[in-house]
Amino acid sequence: MTPQQEDIASAGTENAGVVRDAAVPAPELTAESAPESEPVSPVSAPRTTFKMELSFDGTAYHGWQRQPNGITVQEVVEEKLYRLFGEREHIRIQGSSRTDAGVHALGMVCSFSAPPSPYIPDWKLKKAMNRLLPDDIRIRTAEVAKDGFNARFDALAKSYVYVVNTGDINPFSGRYSWHMEDMTEIGALREAVKHVEGRHDFSTFTVERGKIDDPVRTILRSEIVTFGPLVCMYFLGTGFLYKMVRSMVGALMFVGRGRMTPDEFRGILLACDRAKCKDTAPARGLFLKQVFYEPDAWLDDLPSRPPFWIA
Numbered sequence: 001m002t003p004q005q006e007d008i009a010s011a012g013t014e015n016a017g018v019v020r021d022a023a024v025p026a027p028e029l030t031a032e033s034a035p036e037s038e039p040v041s042p043v044s045a046p047r048t049t050f051k052m053e054l055s056f057d058g059t060a061y062h063g064w065q066r067q068p069n070g071i072t073v074q075e076v077v078e079e080k081l082y083r084l085f086g087e088r089e090h091i092r093i094q095g096s097s098r099t100d101a102g103v104h105a106l107g108m109v110c111s112f113s114a115p116p117s118p119y120i121p122d123w124k125l126k127k128a129m130n131r132l133l134p135d136d137i138r139i140r141t142a143e144v145a146k147d148g149f150n151a152r153f154d155a156l157a158k159s160y161v162y163v164v165n166t167g168d169i170n171p172f173s174g175r176y177s178w179h180m181e182d183m184t185e186i187g188a189l190r191e192a193v194k195h196v197e198g199r200h201d202f203s204t205f206t207v208e209r210g211k212i213d214d215p216v217r218t219i220l221r222s223e224i225v226t227f228g229p230l231v232c233m234y235f236l237g238t239g240f241l242y243k244m245v246r247s248m249v250g251a252l253m254f255v256g257r258g259r260m261t262p263d264e265f266r267g268i269l270l271a272c273d274r275a276k277c278k279d280t281a282p283a284r285g286l287f288l289k290q291v292f293y294e295p296d297a298w299l300d301d302l303p304s305r306p307p308f309w310i311a
Helices: 003-010 073-084 122-132 186-196 244-256 262-271
Strands: 048-056 104-114 137-144 157-165 198-201 216-227 230-237 286-292
Touching: 048 122, 073 104, 073 122, 073 137, 122 137, 157 244, 186 216, 186 230, 186 244, 186 262, 230 244, 244 262, 244 286
Parallel strands: 104 286
Antiparallel strands: 048 104, 048 137, 157 230, 157 286, 198 216, 216 230
């Protein structure tokens, strides 16, 4: 066993005395045991579907999804899974969302199918992965899912939070928020953000509209929550377009700074015209908060703290 394999295996040594149900291997199919009328074929190793929830600081990454021009979170996670599952195959994971470069996540969900690991049992996947991953990517939960589970297509809703800092810049808030000290019209901002609730054509607030078949999306809830100088814009929806949240925030900032009325913001939304959009907010203030797979699981999802304070 190599030093790397020993490091992986050590993640499963604690609680070694706990008795777990062991998977019973399928009997080997041989020429002697197979019926004469049926051809002999190799037996495939049993596979398990996993669901993982992870958080990451997106500062150093070119987004979630694999890209040809830079390192991504998906690439890093897949490389660690490759090592963990014995380097027998490249495991491809399906993410619940496709975050942009520099965007962060508290509750990104991914799914994948894998053969048995030669080093650890399934129930040690979280700990083993966190031993291998860099500190800016952490597995929060890891569990066996039902066969066929897909982190993207089984999702019912997602929530995002965008953070604006209206106070002084410090070395930490500057990494995770958009500094805008003259954003003082919080009442008008709360009125404007309500206009995006419901089912709308969000063509104004997306990029590369020509690549999108249907620009209609449903926002279930939108709120403004403040924590001292930090203004958090919360959006819960059944789906989001490319750069939709950042585009909405870019326009909402004009309302918060007294340069646009809530009704004017509504007019921009209803125009369904990207040319009417204002600035696109920088990626560093955006967090994918949570992905939901059960009806009404999002009812208590409203932020209780700034998103970079993880409970």
